[in-house]
Amino acid sequence: MAERLIELRDISKSYGQVYALGGVDLSVDRGEVVGLLGDNGAGKSTLIKILSGVVKPTSGEILVRGKPVTGWSAARSREAGIETVFQDRALAVQQTIVRNIFMGRELTGFMGFLRVNKEIEEASRLMREIGFTSKVFTPQSIVGQLSGGERQGVAIARAIYKQAELIVLDEPTTALSLTETAKVFHFVRQVRASGRSILFIGHNIHHVFDIADRFVVLDRGKVALTTDRSEVKSAEDLINFMEEVAHPGGLAGLHDAGDAEQRAR
Amino acid sequence: MSKTMEPDLHEPSAGIPRPSAQKEWKHPSDHWMRGFILDNRAALGTLAVFIVMMAVFMIANPTVFTTWYLYRSVLTTLPVALFVVVPLVFVVTCGEIDLSFPATMGFASWVFALVVQAGYDPFLGIAAALITGMLLGFLVGSLVVYGGLSSLIATLGMNFLLRGLIQIINEGKSMALTSLSDSWAYTIFSSQLLGIPVQIFWAIGFVVLSAMLYNRHRFGAQVRVVGDNPDSAQQMGIDVKRVRVKVFVFVGIGAALAGTFSVMINFTWWPTAGDGYLLPVLASVFVGGTPTWGGIGTVVGGAIGAVTVSFIQTGVVAAGLSGFYVQFFNGLIIILSLLGHKWNQARYR
Numbered sequence: 001m002a003e004r005l006i007e008l009r010d011i012s013k014s015y016g017q018v019y020a021l022g023g024v025d026l027s028v029d030r031g032e033v034v035g036l037l038g039d040n041g042a043g044k045s046t047l048i049k050i051l052s053g054v055v056k057p058t059s060g061e062i063l064v065r066g067k068p069v070t071g072w073s074a075a076r077s078r079e080a081g082i083e084t085v086f087q088d089r090a091l092a093v094q095q096t097i098v099r100n101i102f103m104g105r106e107l108t109g110f111m112g113f114l115r116v117n118k119e120i121e122e123a124s125r126l127m128r129e130i131g132f133t134s135k136v137f138t139p140q141s142i143v144g145q146l147s148g149g150e151r152q153g154v155a156i157a158r159a160i161y162k163q164a165e166l167i168v169l170d171e172p173t174t175a176l177s178l179t180e181t182a183k184v185f186h187f188v189r190q191v192r193a194s195g196r197s198i199l200f201i202g203h204n205i206h207h208v209f210d211i212a213d214r215f216v217v218l219d220r221g222k223v224a225l226t227t228d229r230s231e232v233k234s235a236e237d238l239i240n241f242m243e244e245v246a247h248p249g250g251l252a253g254l255h256d257a258g259d260a261e262q263r264a265r
Numbered sequence: 266m267s268k269t270m271e272p273d274l275h276e277p278s279a280g281i282p283r284p285s286a287q288k289e290w291k292h293p294s295d296h297w298m299r300g301f302i303l304d305n306r307a308a309l310g311t312l313a314v315f316i317v318m319m320a321v322f323m324i325a326n327p328t329v330f331t332t333w334y335l336y337r338s339v340l341t342t343l344p345v346a347l348f349v350v351v352p353l354v355f356v357v358t359c360g361e362i363d364l365s366f367p368a369t370m371g372f373a374s375w376v377f378a379l380v381v382q383a384g385y386d387p388f389l390g391i392a393a394a395l396i397t398g399m400l401l402g403f404l405v406g407s408l409v410v411y412g413g414l415s416s417l418i419a420t421l422g423m424n425f426l427l428r429g430l431i432q433i434i435n436e437g438k439s440m441a442l443t444s445l446s447d448s449w450a451y452t453i454f455s456s457q458l459l460g461i462p463v464q465i466f467w468a469i470g471f472v473v474l475s476a477m478l479y480n481r482h483r484f485g486a487q488v489r490v491v492g493d494n495p496d497s498a499q500q501m502g503i504d505v506k507r508v509r510v511k512v513f514v515f516v517g518i519g520a521a522l523a524g525t526f527s528v529m530i531n532f533t534w535w536p537t538a539g540d541g542y543l544l545p546v547l548a549s550v551f552v553g554g555t556p557t558w559g560g561i562g563t564v565v566g567g568a569i570g571a572v573t574v575s576f577i578q579t580g581v582v583a584a585g586l587s588g589f590y591v592q593f594f595n596g597l598i599i600i601l602s603l604l605g606h607k608w609n610q611a612r613y614r
Contacts, residue, residue: 054500075502090500092493093613094560103490104501106483113482144613158501 002029004066005166005197006051006082011060013046020046021057022221028166033188033198035212037205037242042218044201045087048170051199052084053077078105083159084168087201089151093144098123100143101158126157131183149180156187166197173207185211205242209235219245307554308566310609314552314602315573318580325584335583337462339575341530344468346542346571348523350549351475352516354567355485357550359512360492360559361416365405366520366546368427370539373398373517374524375431378440378534387450387529394521401427402517406510424543431536440534455529464526471522476564488512493560548595549574552602556610573598 007027013020021043028034038044049055050062053074062069064080077084084090091100098116101123107115123139130153137146143154152172159167169188173181188211191198202208208215209229215238217225224245232238302309323330349366356363373394380390405423409416445451456463479485491498491508499505520539528534553570555562577598581590 052500053502073502074500075504078502084500086497086500088497090494090497092490092497092560094493095489099486099490102486103498104487104503106486108483112484113477114486116481142613144611 002031004028005030005032005064006080007063007066008047008051009061009063011047011050011057011062013043013050013055014058019221021050023060024218024221024223026051026216026223028197028199030165030197031192031195032214033192033200033212035208035215036199036201036218037203037208037215037238038218038224039242040203041220043221044218045170047218048084048086048168048199048201051077052082052086052168075104078162081162081165082168083162083164083166085152085155085159085170085172087170087174089155091143091151091154093151094142096140096142097127097137097146097154098139100154101126101139101161103158105162122161123157126161127153129160130157130187149176149183152176152180152184156184160191164196166199167191168199168201170201171203172200173202173204181207205238206235209238217242217245305563305565306609307606308563308569310605311552311554311563311566311569311573311602314598314605315569315576318573318598319576322576322580322584329583330580333460335579337460339572339579340465341462342527343572343575344462344464345523345527345530346546346549346575347468347472347568348519348526349516349542349546350553350567350571351472351564352512352519353546353550354553354555354562354564355475355479355488355512355515356416357555357557358479358492358559358562359488359509360495361409361509361512363405363416363420363513363516364543364547365401365420365423365427366516366523367539367541367543368424368431369398369401369405369517369520370524370527370542371431371536372401372427372524373521374528374534374538375435375536377521377525378442378528381442381445382440384444387445387448391450391454391525394525395518398517398519398521398524399514400517402514402520403510405517406513409513410506410509428540435536437536439536442528442532442534445529445532451529454526464530467526471519472564472568479562479564484508484511489560489562492562545574545595546571548599552599554602554606554610556606556612558612561610570602573602 005028007025009025011024011026012022024043024047026034026036026047036044036047046055050057050060053072053076056072062072069076069080090103092103095103098119102119107119107122109115120139127137127139137150143151146154156172169184172184176184185207188198188200192211198211200208200212209232212229214228215225215232216223217238219242225241319330329335349370353363353366376397377387377390377394380393381387405420408414408423409419412419445455454463454467458466479488487498487503487508488511490501491503491505495505498508523542524539527538549571550567551557551570552573553563553567555567574595577594578591581594582588
């Protein structure tokens with residue numbers, strides 16, 4: 001069995017009286033692509049924020065390579081080799097591409113002064129790597145001038161800069177065009193081919209189904225299903241399951257409408 | 266001649282960016298000077314305002330504006346403002362404001378005065394003042410950041426509170442520091458070199474170092490990112506609160522320097538030391554081209570803004586207008602600068 005990269009054990013998060021997560025287990029092995037699914041409000045984003053250290057869990061344990069960690073934070077998470085591409089991309093739009101790529105991880109030399117030339121060099125290498133071939137932008141262009149897909153590119157470039165072991169993609173295809181979406185999936189396959197792990201959070205099950213090795217379905221703050229890809233016959237099975245979980249007893253009419261939509265595609 | 270025909274052809278695409286618009290997006294790396302101008306547009310805009318203003322003054326009264334005395338008096342007092350304008354550019358870039366620096370100036374220079382009056386070396390006094398400034402900056406910053414208070418109101422409150430403390434303890438009495446005049450510290454920090462007040466050299470050094478800190482140092486980079494998007498900065502592992510506290514500490518250091526320099530000019534410490542700087546210093550930051558919304562700013566622009574603001578009063582009077590015109594021109598320059606910067610700088614969201 002592959003090495004267990006990260007494990008979240010019995011994670012709970014409550015905001016006052018409201019439970020966002022109630023005892024969730026999630027693990028990612030080396031070289032594995034995990035698809036995290038769930039309806040809006042299922043707790044996907046909260047779980048990702050806990051994994052990336054932005055939100056502190058109310059209770060639960062985080063293990064990196066089998067060892068429990070204490071004082072988990074965003075900085076610690078990145079040090080542990082976890083890079084997150086957040087749904088809102090987490091970019092500072094008035095800054096240059098370079099400053100965004102090296103946000104929180106500035107390359108410094110003498111007395112904390114920036115190694116500007118080195119940063120620019122690395123940034124242009126990364127931009128080429130993710131297929132940012134446009135001659136219009138240089139590493140010193142302002143992010144605010146870029147389109148949505150190009151901004152996503154900057155966020156992804158930042159995530160792959162250090163050979164991160166786990167890349168978390170939170171709804172990476174939201175508000176992207178078809179070609180841009182295709183680029184993101186091309187990237188995911190590239191990362192998997194290089195032996196690194198991906199945790200992919202998506203609302204479009206068909207997208208996730210194509211690339212994931214394993215699925216975790218969240219529902220109202222609990223894991224409703226963990227299954228290997230081999231155990232699921234088709235994306236429709238997964239959709240049916242999620243509908244069953246979300247609306248026990250069946251919503252036949254809704255189901256049919258969904259099927260009709262599928263056939264229409 | 267084809268003008269009458271063209272509107273019909275172009276009308277439908279009026280709202281859509283045309284291919285030619287793409288050209289403006291190109292980063293001007295094709296020529297270093299265009300790049301330089303675009304990267305420093307705010308500071309250069311401020312410089313233009315300053316040059317135009319000085320030209321108007323000089324035309325109004327050429328004789329006064331060619332005498333060195335006028336510049337010497339400005340160069341003596343301008344450094345005091347520069348020491349606080351520059352750190353305030355950091356604070357404003359970080360998305361905060363600090364109105365407590367006048368009281369910090371008074372407080373730190375009070376400590377300096379006490380040390381000197383007790384017969385210790387002025388260098389020790391300067392060190393004590395710097396430590397006081399840092400501690401007060403840390404106090405103000407912690408109150409804002411960890412107390413979760415609005416920096417506008419909290420620092421205003423701290424300004425009154427600290428000034429009030431100074432007044433209560435000193436009961437309005439000033440301190441004469443005549444022993445300063447034959448100290449080493451005075452020669453180094455407050456004498457003249459070739460007829461030029463040495464303060465300006467220290468201030469220029471401070472501005473250059475701070476500009477490097479702002480543009481080329483991790484601290485400046487994190488200040489800009491935090492001011493731009495604090496949530497993103499936090500998600501990327503930057504200790505946002507710590508960066509915010511640090512900018513207030515930096516203001517404390519600048520205010521301590523400013524207070525000490527102003528005491529050394531006058532050989533006297535007043536309980537009101539620093540009070541008159543609040544509005545001119547704030548005006549300098551914004552005249553300099555640092556916008557109010559955070560994320561971007563310019564240290565050099567702020568310095569030029571300070572030069573502009575300190576020449577308004579001198580210039581108006583020297584140009585032969587009565588002192589009643591000073592406030593009017595202050596306002597005029599601020600408003601014109603803001604309009605200019607708005608036109609000059611795009612805001613990206």
